[in-house]
Amino acid sequence: MKQFLSANDVHSIPGLIEMALEYKAxxxxxxxxxxxxxxxxxxxxxxxxxxxSTQVAAQQLGMEAVVFNVGAEGWAxxxxxxxxxxxxxxxxxxxxxxxxxxxxxILAVRTxxxxxxxxxxxxxxxxxxxxxxxxxxxISLESATLHPLQSFADLITIHETIKTISLNKKPRIVLSWxxxxxxxxxxxxxxxxxxxxxxxxADFVITHPKGYELDEQFTKGATIxxxxxxxxxxxxxxxxxxxxxxxxxxxxxxxxxxWMLSNKKLEKTNRAKVMxxxxxxxxxxxxxxxxxxxxxIITQQASNRVWAAQAVIASMLKQHK
Ligand code: CP
Numbered sequence: 001m002k003q004f005l006s007a008n009d010v011h012s013i014p015g016l017i018e019m020a021l022e023y024k025a026x027x028x029x030x031x032x033x034x035x036x037x038x039x040x041x042x043x044x045x046x047x048x049x050x051x052x053s054t055q056v057a058a059q060q061l062g063m064e065a066v067v068f069n070v071g072a073e074g075w076a077x078x079x080x081x082x083x084x085x086x087x088x089x090x091x092x093x094x095x096x097x098x099x100x101x102x103x104x105x106i107l108a109v110r111t112x113x114x115x116x117x118x119x120x121x122x123x124x125x126x127x128x129x130x131x132x133x134x135x136x137x138x139i140s141l142e143s144a145t146l147h148p149l150q151s152f153a154d155l156i157t158i159h160e161t162i163k164t165i166s167l168n169k170k171p172r173i174v175l176s177w178x179x180x181x182x183x184x185x186x187x188x189x190x191x192x193x194x195x196x197x198x199x200x201x202a203d204f205v206i207t208h209p210k211g212y213e214l215d216e217q218f219t220k221g222a223t224i225x226x227x228x229x230x231x232x233x234x235x236x237x238x239x240x241x242x243x244x245x246x247x248x249x250x251x252x253x254x255x256x257x258x259w260m261l262s263n264k265k266l267e268k269t270n271r272a273k274v275m276x277x278x279x280x281x282x283x284x285x286x287x288x289x290x291x292x293x294x295x296x297i298i299t300q301q302a303s304n305r306v307w308a309a310q311a312v313i314a315s316m317l318k319q320h321k
Pocket of ligand 1: 046047048049050051142150277278279
């Protein structure tokens with residue numbers, strides 16, 4: 001694995017899930033693999049789970065993780081070729097990234113979208129600039145359009161939960177839009193759709209109000225249902241997430257109806273397990289009754305971020321020994 005930006009970088013999703021579950025069973029089995037190696041984790045935006053799970057994963061591979069909150073503490077970076085840097089940016093990525101490439105064996109980067117310019121965000125220019133100039137393997141810790149480590153952990157969670165509930169059919173997985181107080185990126189939803197489609201082991205449904213259609217490059221293969229009640233019928237898993245509009249880019253078009261999930265809405269499901277990537281706005285995106293109730297597998301889902309990160313870092317270390 002030379003880079004990890006999306007499901008397209010994974011040779012076999014079932015194989016990677018098995019690898020992650022082996023690490024979950026035996027966290028330290030490869031503690032020599034990363035000896036004398038370093039991963040640099042650059043955060044241009046806030047994080048709790050991604051930052052800490054990546055550090056724990058690297059440590060369990062015997063690797064040192066160096067975290068730099070470049071967005072809060074570093075020089076303001078410039079990404080445009082030919083920029084006349086007489087404004088707020090101080091250092092060009094083409095000057096900074098080669099240095100990081102010399103300091104580290106793997107570079108991991110979190111960079112959110114601006115949500116102003118759809119073409120710019122969907123070109124993934126920023127993470128590709130790091131790949132171009134760092135010269136070492138790059139892991140996305142969430143980019144402008146995708147969050148691959150999250151989606152990988154999501155599928156690990158679904159895979160292991162299917163075994164515990166003895167489901168003997170393809171799971172019906174529903175990605176359900178939820179309300180929020182401000183416009184959020186589409187990354188988690190895009191990425192979950194891309195990974196679930198690539199995995200190919202689910203009856204996959206996406207439900208959202210009109211105006212919140214995701215980019216078809218990620219959703220193709222899923223069934224889009226605007227009626228949330230119909231979508232939830234017989235669901236085995238419900239992945240709850242807010243995202244802002246793609247067409248009226250970065251806006252929050254008005255919608256009708258109550259889109260926050262409730263125990264009442266769960267009654268029509270197949271005792272569906274409820275997922276969310278976190279952080280979650282309680283009683284806006286999901287109510288207390290679900291977050292604190294027996295259907296939530298959200299803590300398990302967030303805990304699996306460690307094994308997802310460990311499998312990805314190990315895959316890179318094994319290839320670049
Ligand atoms: N789900 C997720 O990426 O969490 P953090 O933003 O805390 O890393």
